[in-house]
Amino acid sequence: MPDPKQQSGVVDDPANIPPPSLGPPSTGNLVSDSFRSAGHIGQVPCARNSLLAGIASGVGIGFIRGMSAHPVVAGSWGMFTWAVISLTSFHFCTKRLEDQRQLTRLAIEKLPKQLRLKKEDDKESSSG
Numbered sequence: 001m002p003d004p005k006q007q008s009g010v011v012d013d014p015a016n017i018p019p020p021s022l023g024p025p026s027t028g029n030l031v032s033d034s035f036r037s038a039g040h041i042g043q044v045p046c047a048r049n050s051l052l053a054g055i056a057s058g059v060g061i062g063f064i065r066g067m068s069a070h071p072v073v074a075g076s077w078g079m080f081t082w083a084v085i086s087l088t089s090f091h092f093c094t095k096r097l098e099d100q101r102q103l104t105r106l107a108i109e110k111l112p113k114q115l116r117l118k119k120e121d122d123k124e125s126s127s128g
Contacts, residue, residue, distance in 0.1 A: 024036050024037065024040060045093070045094065045097055046089075046090050046093035046094050047090065049089070049093065050086050050087075050089040050090035051086055053085055053086065053089045054081075054082040054083070054084075054085040054086030054087075054089065055082060055086075057081050057082065057085040058078040058079060058080075058081045058082030058085070059078060060081075061078055061081040062074045062075060062077055062078025062079075062081070063078075065077040065078070
């Protein structure tokens, strides 16, 4: 029989909350897993925005550099900029998400204590 607490959305221990699915399950083959995961890149938190920021920056720097240098050099600058901006943006976004998850865990852990204290205060004020 299912637990009624689980159906109502109440979770006693935040550590028991499973992480979100980030794509298809692994088959063990690196090449096929990479191609299958590429189709699900939109499900990875922060990936889309990070890649778009990197693409925009890389195109911009590549175009500016291309005005004064050989196209191969400009392409190298663009690719380097894309990689650095995408990775940096992804890192900061995932860090921000992890900080938000930590605050949510703390709030979930403190909520039952606050409710117990409020119930005890209500009992004391009604009996006194």
